Amino acid sequence: MSRTKRFILPRLYFLKLALAKAKLKIGIRLGLVRSLMIMPYKGFGNENEIHFVVRVIRDRGIGISQLEDSSWRNFKKMYKRFMTWQIPGARVKATFHGMEQVSETDEEGYAEFHLPITASFVPNGLWHEVQLSLLDQIIPKQGEVRAENRILMPSGNVEYGIISDIDDTIVPTGATRIWEMLKTTFFGNAHSRVPFPGVSAFYQALAKGNDGIESNPFFYISSSPWNLYDFLMEFLNVHDIPRGPLMLRDLGLSREQFIAGSHSEHKLLQVEKIFEIERHLQFILIGDSGQHDPEIYLQVIQDYPGRVKVVYIRDVDPGRHAALEKIKAEVRALGVDMMLVTDTTEAARDAISRDLIVDSDLFKIEKSKSLDEKKED
Known part of the structure; x- marks a missing residue:
């Protein structure tokens, strides 16, 4: 990394974080952030541990698409996907067959999990569920924020x-x-x-x-x-x-x-x-x-x-x-x-x-x- 890049990059990143923090604070105060969601990203694992990532963001209310959706409707949904309101510093709890782990979201709203598996757990099938819950109160009248993630665990009759x-x-x-x-x-x-x-x-x-x-x-x-x-x-x-x-x-x-x-x-x-x-x-x-x-x-x-x-x-x-x-x-x-x-x-x-x-x-x-x-x- 060049000296100029080492000087400029951290300052620009600090400015980005400060603006995102101010935006979120104002958004919550003005009622622009009315509900939150845990976005689960499918994970995978082996007999010893599972790995996955989640993100806490404002609930975008995108829903599923339809064949007849117009280009303008598709564009609006895509705009929502990119104009995210990420929630930093939020604690998320993951529960998997009696095991629990709490991870805190980073500046971009991501939380990573590396959850060990007990010897008593025996995988049955390819896919397994992890329950997720948000532990912190971020916005007024928040209510429970929960999600379910799916974890791929290849076992048994697998050829490749x-x-x-x-x-x-x-x-x-x-x-x-x-x-x-x-x-x-x-x-x-x-x-x-x-x-x-x-x-x-x-x-x-x-x-x-x-x-x-x-x-x-x-x-x-x-x-x-x-x-x-x-x-x-x-x-x-x-x-x-x-x-x-x-x-x-x-x-x-x-x-x-x-x-x-x-x-x-x-x-x-x-x-x-x-x-x-x-x-x-x-x-x-x-x-x-x-x-x-x-x-x-x-x-x-x-x-x-x-x-x-x-x-x-x-x-x-x-x-x-x-x-x-x-x-x-x-x-x-x-x-x-x-x-x-x-x-x-x-x-x-x-x-x-x-x-x-x-x-x-x-x-x-x-x-x-x-x-x-x-x-x-």
Whole structure:
């Protein structure tokens, strides 16, 4: 960090916090903050501990989207997502099967939990509930503020885990074209944004694996901000894409950065966090060629030998083919195949050849892809 940046950055961040504090104080006094909410972000864990994050903010009252929502209505909802009133210094209690932990929100309203699990707890199924409650009185006539979070705990009959990017991997976003990405984000909704043809059926097949039991866990990583969390989770639900924890990032001014850390740094950190916590699993890695996913996954394979079964990269940037061939060769030398695919069925056929999914799923994927393509027309 340069001397100028070291001098300016902490002062700008202090000013940002002071303005946010003043805004919240005035908002409460004027009655602009009438109700609060705990925003839970799905977590994950192992037999020893669970990890998750929550955020305490003003209740935005966004609700779910509808297919017929206008561009203006979509824009208003997106505006609410970004114009947040975060609540710093608030204590949140998490309760999980008799265990409790209290964590205090930071300057941006986030609270992180690392909750140990007692030896008597035996996981039953993939998903488990954590009860959340706000302990502090922040606004007049607040009442109880509660929420429930869902925690993914892979156990039992699991063949492998899947880590997938979202932007230009699951759904076309134009992540490499800023204006197109902004237009898609702010004026669309979970219904109007459509996945690449066949993605839903392919991911459902991976969730079932080769034994037909839907027990293989999904983890999603995106460089989008946490403000879009509910939007992206609704998108996955609307399009029948297997649910899983979604790791996003906090954009904007912080103690260490003016805007945000790089896509590569964020994604590598989150993938390696998953590998560290779910250390009993091997993984399939899925990404695209537009935002350095191949380079990130190469680093993961180097750092965690024997943990990656195969890598699927959606080809969205033909200009990178020469660089990708070099990366593929490096990955192959480490004993892993990186497959550059043009569509979902190509990845599905390769997955069948590796006994990752069953033959009968190919028909479903091809049919789904065909139907999705007709919808686009």
